[in-house]
Amino acid sequence: MTISDLFRSDLKVVNIGLTSFKEALDSVGVPAVQVDWKPPVDVDPALLRAVRSHRAQIEAANQKAMAKILAAQPALVGLEKALDVIPGMKPNLILHSGPPITWDRMCGPMRGGIMAALMYEGRAKTPAEAEKLAASGEIEYAPCHEHSAVGPMAGIVSASMPVFLVKNEENGNTAYCTMNEGLGKVLRYGAYGEDVIKRLKWMEQVLYPALKKAVAKLGRVDLKNIIAQALHMGDEVHNRNRAATSLLYRILAPAIVTTSADPKTTADVLEFINKNDHFFLNLSMPASKAGLDAGRNVPGSSVVVVMARNGTDFGVQLAGTGDAWFTGPADVPDALYFPGYTKADANPDIGDSSITETNGLGGFAIAASPAIVQFVGGTADDALNYTRQMYEITAAENSVYQVPALNFRGTPTGIDVVKVVEKNILPFIDTGVAHKEPGVGQVGAGVLNAPLEPFKKAFEGFARTL
Amino acid sequence: MTISDLFRSDLKVVNIGLTSFKEALDSVGVPAVQVDWKPPVDVDPALLRAVRSHRAQIEAANQKAMAKILAAQPALVGLEKALDVIPGMKPNLILHSGPPITWDRMCGPMRGGIMAALMYEGRAKTPAEAEKLAASGEIEYAPCHEHSAVGPMAGIVSASMPVFLVKNEENGNTAYCTMNEGLGKVLRYGAYGEDVIKRLKWMEQVLYPALKKAVAKLGRVDLKNIIAQALHMGDEVHNRNRAATSLLYRILAPAIVTTSADPKTTADVLEFINKNDHFFLNLSMPASKAGLDAGRNVPGSSVVVVMARNGTDFGVQLAGTGDAWFTGPADVPDALYFPGYTKADANPDIGDSSITETNGLGGFAIAASPAIVQFVGGTADDALNYTRQMYEITAAENSVYQVPALNFRGTPTGIDVVKVVEKNILPFIDTGVAHKEPGVGQVGAGVLNAPLEPFKKAFEGFARTL
Numbered sequence: 035m036t037i038s039d040l041f042r043s044d045l046k047v048v049n050i051g052l053t054s055f056k057e058a059l060d061s062v063g064v065p066a067v068q069v070d071w072k073p074p075v076d077v078d079p080a081l082l083r084a085v086r087s088h089r090a091q092i093e094a095a096n097q098k099a100m101a102k103i104l105a106a107q108p109a110l111v112g113l114e115k116a117l118d119v120i121p122g123m124k125p126n127l128i129l130h131s132g133p134p135i136t137w138d139r140m141c142g143p144m145r146g147g148i149m150a151a152l153m154y155e156g157r158a159k160t161p162a163e164a165e166k167l168a169a170s171g172e173i174e175y176a177p178c179h180e181h182s183a184v185g186p187m188a189g190i191v192s193a194s195m196p197v198f199l200v201k202n203e204e205n206g207n208t209a210y211c212t213m214n215e216g217l218g219k220v221l222r223y224g225a226y227g228e229d230v231i232k233r234l235k236w237m238e239q240v241l242y243p244a245l246k247k248a249v250a251k252l253g254r255v256d257l258k259n260i261i262a263q264a265l266h267m268g269d270e271v272h273n274r275n276r277a278a279t280s281l282l283y284r285i286l287a288p289a290i291v292t293t294s295a296d297p298k299t300t301a302d303v304l305e306f307i308n309k310n311d312h313f314f315l316n317l318s319m320p321a322s323k324a325g326l327d328a329g330r331n332v333p334g335s336s337v338v339v340v341m342a343r344n345g346t347d348f349g350v351q352l353a354g355t356g357d358a359w360f361t362g363p364a365d366v367p368d369a370l371y372f373p374g375y376t377k378a379d380a381n382p383d384i385g386d387s388s389i390t391e392t393n394g395l396g397g398f399a400i401a402a403s404p405a406i407v408q409f410v411g412g413t414a415d416d417a418l419n420y421t422r423q424m425y426e427i428t429a430a431e432n433s434v435y436q437v438p439a440l441n442f443r444g445t446p447t448g449i450d451v452v453k454v455v456e457k458n459i460l461p462f463i464d465t466g467v468a469h470k471e472p473g474v475g476q477v478g479a480g481v482l483n484a485p486l487e488p489f490k491k492a493f494e495g496f497a498r499t500l
Numbered sequence: 501m502t503i504s505d506l507f508r509s510d511l512k513v514v515n516i517g518l519t520s521f522k523e524a525l526d527s528v529g530v531p532a533v534q535v536d537w538k539p540p541v542d543v544d545p546a547l548l549r550a551v552r553s554h555r556a557q558i559e560a561a562n563q564k565a566m567a568k569i570l571a572a573q574p575a576l577v578g579l580e581k582a583l584d585v586i587p588g589m590k591p592n593l594i595l596h597s598g599p600p601i602t603w604d605r606m607c608g609p610m611r612g613g614i615m616a617a618l619m620y621e622g623r624a625k626t627p628a629e630a631e632k633l634a635a636s637g638e639i640e641y642a643p644c645h646e647h648s649a650v651g652p653m654a655g656i657v658s659a660s661m662p663v664f665l666v667k668n669e670e671n672g673n674t675a676y677c678t679m680n681e682g683l684g685k686v687l688r689y690g691a692y693g694e695d696v697i698k699r700l701k702w703m704e705q706v707l708y709p710a711l712k713k714a715v716a717k718l719g720r721v722d723l724k725n726i727i728a729q730a731l732h733m734g735d736e737v738h739n740r741n742r743a744a745t746s747l748l749y750r751i752l753a754p755a756i757v758t759t760s761a762d763p764k765t766t767a768d769v770l771e772f773i774n775k776n777d778h779f780f781l782n783l784s785m786p787a788s789k790a791g792l793d794a795g796r797n798v799p800g801s802s803v804v805v806v807m808a809r810n811g812t813d814f815g816v817q818l819a820g821t822g823d824a825w826f827t828g829p830a831d832v833p834d835a836l837y838f839p840g841y842t843k844a845d846a847n848p849d850i851g852d853s854s855i856t857e858t859n860g861l862g863g864f865a866i867a868a869s870p871a872i873v874q875f876v877g878g879t880a881d882d883a884l885n886y887t888r889q890m891y892e893i894t895a896a897e898n899s900v901y902q903v904p905a906l907n908f909r910g911t912p913t914g915i916d917v918v919k920v921v922e923k924n925i926l927p928f929i930d931t932g933v934a935h936k937e938p939g940v941g942q943v944g945a946g947v948l949n950a951p952l953e954p955f956k957k958a959f960e961g962f963a964r965t966l
Contacts, residue, residue, distance in 0.1 A: 266871055267733040267743050268904065277733050280746035287753050288770045291763050300763075304754045404904045405732055414907040438734065438870045439905050441880040 072458040075490055081497035085452055088334070088500045092452065095334035099353040100430040100448045103337075103393070106325030107203040110255040110317060113213075113246040117193040120181050120210050124193070128152075129178045131189025131386040132344025133359040137169050141345030141381050143224025146472025147188030148173075150226035154234045155192050161226055161473070179340050179351070182327065183210040184319045184386040187222035187468055188345070195234075196242035200257065200320035205328035209320035213237055213245070216310040219475040222385075223468045244303045248289035255285055257321040260314070261395070262434050265445070270403040271318035272387055272396030273464035273479055278314035283307055319386060322393035329353050329448075336496050337429055338449040341392045341461065341484060345384030345468070350488040352451060355495050362487025369467045369480025370409040379477050381470040388463050388484075394432050394447030397462035397481060398424045402437045402445075406464055410480050414439075420462045420481075421446065427453040427461065455493045460484045538924040541956050547963035551918055554800070554966045558918065561800035565819040566896040566914045569803075569859070572791030573669040576721040576783060579679075579712040583659040586647050586676050590659070594618075595644045597655025597852045598810025599825040603635050607811030607847050609690025612938025613654030614639075616692035620700045621658050627692055627939070645806050645817070648793065649676040650785045650852040653688035653934055654811070661700075662708035666723065666786035671794035675786035679703055679711070682776040685941040688851075689934045710769045714755035721751055723787040726780070727861070728900050731911070736869040737784035738853055738862030739930035739945055744780035749773055785852060788859035795819050795914075802962050803895055804915040807858045807927065807950060811850030811934070816954040818917060821961050828953025835933045835946025836875040845943050847936040854929050854950075860898050860913025863928040863947060864890045868903045868911075872930055876946050880905075886928045886947075887912065893919040893927065921959045926950045 047066040049056040059066040074082075085092065117123050128148055130140075137145070149164035152173070158164035167173060178185045185191055197210040215233060219225040249255065260281045267277030287304060294300040307313050326339045335353035342349050347361040364382035371377070390396035400406055401421035404414035418439060424446040425431070431444030449461055460483040467478040513532040515522040525532040540548075551558065583589050594614055596606075603611070615630035618639070624630035633639060644651045651657055656678075663676040681699060685691040715721065726747045733743030753770060760766040773779050792805045801819035808815050813827040830848035837843070856862035866872055867887035870880035884905060890912040891897075897910030915927055926949040933944040 263742075267735075269733075276729075277743060277746070280743070280750055283753070284746055284749055284774045287749070288767045288774060291757060291767045291770060294763070297757050297760070297763070297766075300766075301754045301757045304757060308750045308754060404908075408908065414904055438880055442870075442874065 075455040075458050081494055084497045084500050091334055092336055095332050096337050096429045099329040099332040099335040099337045103325050103329040105204050106328055108200050108257045108321035108324045109203050111201045112199040112249055113196050116191050116195045116197050120183055122181050127174045129181055129191040131185050132342045133347050133349025133361050134177055135344045139346050142470045142472040143381050143468035144188045144345050146224030146226050147190040147221050150221040150230055151190045151192040154231050178386055184323045184389050186387045187385040189386050200324050202324035202328055207327050209323035211316045211320040214313045214316040223475040224472045225475040226473055241303055244290055244294055247293035248286050251289045251293050257317055265402045265435055266438055268403055270396050270399040272390040273406050274403045275314040276311040279311050282314050319389050322389045336450050336452045338392055341388040342386045343383045345381050348485050348488050350492045352492055352496055360488045360492035360495055362485050365485050367465050367467055367480040367482040368410055369478035371478035375477035379469050381468045383465055384468055391461055391463050394445040397464045399445045401439050426457055427459050451489055451492045454489045541921040541924050547960055550963045550966050557800050558802055561798050562803050562895045565795040565798040565801040565803045569791050569795040571670050572794055574666050574723045574787035574790045575669050577667045578665040578715055579662050582657050582661045582663050586649055588647050593640045595647055595657040597651050598808045599813050599815025599827050600643055601810045605812050608936045608938040609847050609934035610654045610811050612690030612692050613656040613687050616687040616696055617656045617658040620697050644852055645808055650789045650855050652853045653851040655852050666790050668790035668794055673793050675789035677782045677786040680779045680782040689941040690938050691941040692939055707769055710756055710760055713759035714752050717755045717759050723783055731868045731901055732904055734869055736862050736865040738856040739872050740869045741780040742777040745777050748780050785855050788855045802916050802918045804858055807854040808852045809849045811847050814951050814954050816958045818958055818962055826954045826958035826961055828951050831951050833931050833933055833946040833948040834876055835944035837944040841943035845935050847934045849931055850934055857927055857929050860911040863930045865911045867905050892923055893925050917955055917958045920955045
C-alpha cells in the first residue's frame with residue numbers, strides 16, 4: 035500500500051501523543067482513538083543507553099534497596115531535645131526542609147519560620163532583630179535530611195525544640211521530627227507572632243514532658259501498625275491523619291493519665307492532641323524517613339530515598355547516588371484555599387512531608403483517602419486512578435500498607451527514577467500550602483505532581499555512576 | 501413466524517429466572533445471556549393489586565416517614581439506671597432483643613443472658629437457681645423495642661443496669677441502650693460466668709459514674725456527626741466500630757480526666773474503652789432507634805422501622821402498621837468462626853443490632869467497610885455490590901451518612917417492604933454469632949440476608965391496612 039492508497043481509503047486512526055491531532059480528526063468525523071502515552075523524558079541518549087544496558091543489575095540493586103525499605107519497623111521510642119540527640123546538632127544550627135539553601139534564596143515562609151525559631155530560642159526579641167541575626171552569618175543552616183530528621187513545611191528545627199525519636203527497629207537507625215503545632219498561624223507555615231512562640235513554649239514545657247513520660251511508660255509505640263490501620267480508615271497519613279491521630283491518642287491517653295503531674299495538665303495535653311487531626315503527621319514522616327534511610331547507599335539502585343522541597347527548590351536523592359541532591363524549581367500546588375486567599379498568595383511547594391509519598395503513602399496511597407481529592411474538585415475514581423498510576427513508576431508494593439478500595443492491594447512504593455523518565459509520569463504529592471510572605475501561615479491544602487527537572491537530573495546523575 | 505420457524509433459525513437467547521436454563525444452552529453452544537432477575541415474592545394477588553393501586557399514596561406516606569427518619573439528630577445526653585428512665589421498666593421485668601418470645605421458646609444465648617442478669621441483680625446465686633427463677637413465671641419478659649430500647653445479641657436489660665440516653669433532638673424522643681461489655685465471654689452472647697457478673701458490676705460501679713459525669717460536663721455528644729465521620733473511616737458502625745469508638749474516645753477522654761475521682765479510675769475507664777473497638781455499637785444502635793422511632797405511625801407507609809431477632813424469630817415492624825410484629829424463623833449466618841467453632845455451634849441470628857441496617861448503616865453501608873466482607877472470603881467489589889443492591893429496596897438516601905467508595909453517595913436508607921416483595925431482594929445484614937448453648941459466648945462474626953417470611957407477612961399485613 036502506498037501513501038496515496040492510504041489516504042484514499044477510510045481512515046481509522048490510533049493517535050499517540052498530542053491530543054490535538056485527535057481533536058482535529060474528531061472535528062471532521064474520522065474515527066480516532068487516543069492512546070494515553072507520553073514520549074520518554076528527553077535525556078542524553080548515551081545515558082539512556084547506559085541505563086538500558088545495565089537493566090538487570092539495576093533491578094537487582096533496586097530489589098535490595100526495597101527489601102530494606104519494606105522491612106522497616108518504625109516505632110516511637112522517646113522524646114528528647116534536638117540538641118541532645120540529633121547528630122551534628124549545635125546551638126547556632128537551624129535545620130530546614132528540602133535540599134540545601136542559603137538565607138538569600140529562602141522563600142518567605144522559611145524565613146518566617148527561622149525568625150520564629152530565633153525568638154523561641156531567646157536569640158532575638160523582635161522579628162526585625164531575628165531577621166537581622168538570621169542573615170548575619172552567625173546562624174548556620176542545613177537540611178533536616180542531612181541530620182536524620184524531617185520537618186513539615188518550613189521544617190525548622192532549632193536546638194531546644196523537643197523531637198520525637200522514631201527508631202527503625204529492624205535496621206537500628208533513628209529519625210527525628212518536632213511535634214505538630216496544629217493548623218493556621220504556626221511556625222512551620224512561616225508565622226512568628228507572639229501566640230506562635232507562646233504555643234511552642236507550652237509544647238516544650240508541658241506537652242513534651244507529659245509525652246516523654248507516657249512514651250517511657252509504654253516503652254514503644256508501633257507506628258507501622260498504626261499507619262497500616264489508618265490506611266484502612268480513610269487516611270493517607272500526609273494530608274489526612276484523623277484516624278492515625280485517633281489511634282495514637284487511644285494508646286497514649288491512659289499512659290498520660292497515669293504518669294501526668296496533675297489532671298489539669300492531663301486534660302490540657304489530651305485536648306491539644308484532640309484538637310489537631312494532623313498530630314500524627316510528625317510521626318508518619320519520621321516513620322517513613324527511618325525506613326527509607328535504611329535503603330540508602332545501595333550502589334546501582336535508581337530508587338528515590340528522598341523527595342523534599344524548601345519552598346524554592348525541589349530536591350531528590352537516590353539510593354545509588356549517596357548524598358548528592360538533584361534539584362529544580364518547586365511548583366505552586368493546585369489547592370483548596372482558605373477564605374480570602376488565592377493561588378496568587380501561595381508559596382511554591384515546601385516541606386519534607388513528601389517523604390510520605392517517597393515511602394508509598396500520601397499521594398501514592400490517595401485511593402485510601404478519596405476525601406482529599408474531593409477538596410480540589412475530584413471524585414473517588416480520580417483518587418483510585420492517581421494511586422493506580424503510581425504503580426507505573428514504583429519498584430515494589432508494600433504488603434503491610436494496603437488500599438481497601440483496590441481490594442487491599444499494597445501501596446505503590448519506591449519511586450524508580452528510570453521508570454519516571456522512561457514513562458514520563460511524575461510522582462503525585464499531597465501538600466499543605468503556605469503564604470508566600472513570612473508571618474502569615476497556612477492558606478490552603480492541595481495536590482500536585484512533582485516537577486520534572488530534579489528527576490531528569492537524578493536520572494542523569496545516576497546513569498553516570500554506572 | 502411460527503414456533504417451528506423459530507427453532508429452525510439460529511437461537512440467541514435472553515434467559516430470565518432459573519440459571520439452569522442458561523447452563524443447558526451454554527453446554528450445547530447456544531449464545532445466551534442471563535438477566536439478573538427473580539420473580540416477585542409469591543403473595544396473595546389481591547393484596548398485590550391493592551398495593552399497586554395505592555402506589556402514589558404509599559409513596560407519599562413513605563416520603564413523610566423518611567423525612568422524619570433522615571432529619572433525626574441523635575445525641576448522647578446522659579446515662580441513668582434502666583429502672584429510672586426506661587418507660588414501663590420495673591424490677592421483675594427483663595427486656596430482650598427481637599420480637600416477643602416466651603421463656604420456653606427462647607434460644608440458648610438469650611436464656612444464658614437472662615440467667616446472668618438475674619445473678620447480676622442478686623435474685624439468684626447460681627446458674628441453676630437463675631434458670632429456675634427465669635422459668636418460674638415471677639419474671640416478666642418484653643422486647644427492648646417495645647420500651648424505646650435496643651440491645652445487641654441477647655439484648656438483655658434488667659432494672660439496675662446503666663443505660664445510655666440517646667435523644668433525637670429533632671423529634672424529642674429518646675432511645676436507650678446498655679454499655680458494651682467487650683467481646684468473647686459476655687452476657688449479651690449468653691455467657692454467665694463469675695467474670696461476666698464481675699465485669700458488669702465494675703461497669704455499674706466505676707464505668708457508669710465516670711461516663712455519667714463526663715457526659716454531664718460535655719452536655720451532649722453529637723452521634724450523627726461521629727457516625728458520618730466513621731463511615732469515611734472504614735466503619736459501618738455495626739460489625740466495625742473502630743473509628744467511631746476512637747472518635748468518641750477523643751471526645752470523652754478530656755471530660756473523664758477533669759471529672760474523675762482519681763487518676764487510677766480515669767486510666768481504668770480509658771483502658772476499658774480502648775480495649776473494645778465495639779464500644780460505640782451500643783451508641784450507633786440507639787442513635788438508629790431514636791431516628792427510626794420518629795418515623796413510626798405514619799399510616800400508609802411501607803417503610804420498615806424495626807428489624808430485630810431474638811435468636812428464634814426474626815421480626816419486622818413497619819411505619820404503617822403500628823405495633824404489629826411480623827415474624828418468621830431466624831437463619832444461621834455465614835461467618836468467620838473463632839478457632840475451635842463451626843457453623844454447627846452457631847445460634848440462629850440474634851439481636852437488635854439490625855436496627856443499624858434498618859437505618860441505612862451496617863450491611864447497607866458495607867461498601868464503606870470492605871474489611872468486613874474480607875472476613876468471609878469476599879472482595880472490596882463484593883462490598884460495593886451489596887450496598888448497591890440495597891438501593892433497590894430502599895426509599896431514600898441519607899445525605900449525611902455517605903460511602904466514600906461510591907463517590908460519597910448517601911447510604912441506602914428506609915427499607916420499603918413493597919420493593920422487597922416486588923424485587924425479591926432481602927436486606928443484607930452484618931452480625932455477630934453466639935454459641936447456641938447458654939454460658940459459652942461469641943463464636944464468630946459474619947453476614948447474611950434477612951429471611952423472607954417476616955417481609956412477606958409484613959407486606960400482607962401492610963396491604964390489609966390499605
